Amino acid sequence: MQTKQLRIGIVGTGMISNITAQAINAASNATISAISGRNTETLNNFADQHQIASRYDDWKKMIASPEVDAVYIGVPTSAKEEIAIQAAREGKHILVEKPFADFESLKRISATARENKVAFMDATHFTHHPRTKKIQENAAAQIGTVQGVHTSFFFPFLDRTNIRYNTQLEPLGAIGDMGWYVARAIVEYMPNASEISDIRTFIQRDPQTNAIYRGSGMIEFKDNQISNWDIGYNAGVCIMDLDLLGTEGLIAMDDFVLDWSKGFAFDDENHIAGYTLRKGMATPKDFEYVGSPTDKAQTVHMVENFAELIFHGNGQTIESVIKKAEDTQFILDSISNSIQG
Incomplete structure (x- = not known):
C-alpha cells in the first residue's frame, strides 16, 4: 500500500x-x-x-x-x-x-x-536526528543529573552580500542565526531548566556592515543549571561542539548542528554519527563512543516527522512541538535583550 x-x-x-x-x-x-x-x-x-x-x-x-x-x-x-x-x-x-x-x-x-x-x-x-532522542533517553543513566550545557558553533563566513549581514532583514545577525541553536540545545538537553536567574551576553559587530558576527555568553537558571555558549562567523574553522555536563560524567559531540556523515554541508560516508561518553578521570583511550547511525539526513527525518505529526499526531503532541519553538525563542529573546557590548 x-x-x-x-x-x-x-x-x-x-x-x-x-x-x-x-x-x-x-x-x-x-x-x-x-x-x-x-x-x-x-x-x-x-x-x-x-x-x-x-x-x-x-x-x-x-x-x-x-x-x-x-x-x-x-x-x-x-x-x-x-x-x-x-x-x-x-x-x-x-x-x-x-x-x-x-x-x-x-x-x-x-x-x-x-x-x-x-x-x-x-x-x-538536529532535533530530529535519532541521536538527540537517544541522548535524552540515556543521559540520566549515563551521566547523572544534568548540570549544564556548553555549546560552541562557528563557521568561517565573511560574505557581506549574504542576508546574514543585512541588518534590516536579519537584525540579530549571528545571534539570531546561530544563537537559535544555543537556545534549542538548552530546550532539548536541559528540559528541566526553569526560570533564568542571570544572563550575560557579549557581541562583536562587523566593522563593514555593523551586523553582529560574534557572540558569547552565559545563562544561569534558578535550578542551578548553567549554559555557556560561543558563536560566530569570524573564526577560520567550523566548530559544532556540545558538552552536556552531568554529576557522573560528560556527553560530548563535535557535530551537534550538522552531523559529519549526513549534514547538508558534509558527507563523510565513513563517519558514524553518535556521541562521546566520558567519566571520572578517564583519558582518551578510555572514552566510549556511542553510535547512533541513521540512513537518512536529519533534514529528511524533520520532514517525515512533520508529516507524521499531521497524519497521526494529536493535540498533545502538536502542542509539545509548538511549546519547544516558544521556549527556544523565549531564550533567544532573553539573550538578545541582555546584549552588553
Missing part, C-alpha cells in the same frame, strides 16, 4: 529552501506540490531543479490552493509572521524556518495555529 503523502508548498527560493526541498523529495511521506517566489527566473530555476510543476509569483495564491496541505516558509525573518499566520488561517499546517522576529511574533503565529487547529513546527534540523 502506498504511503500517504503530505503535499507541501514552499515559500522562498533561497539556499535553505533548496535544502528543505531536497529533504522533502527524499522523504517517504511528503512531496512538493507547489513553489512561490518573487523573481520569475529564480522561481523557474528552482522549480525545474526540484521538478515542481505548480509555480506561483504570489505566495497568497499558493497557500490558498487546494493542492497544498502544508506550507514550508523559508523567507527572511522579517517576513515570516505574515505568511505563517495567513497560511494557518487557510487551514494549512506550517513548517517555519527559524529564527522568528521575536517571542511576541512567534506567539501570534502559534496562537493562530492553535485557533485553526493546524500543526506548527520550527525547522530545526
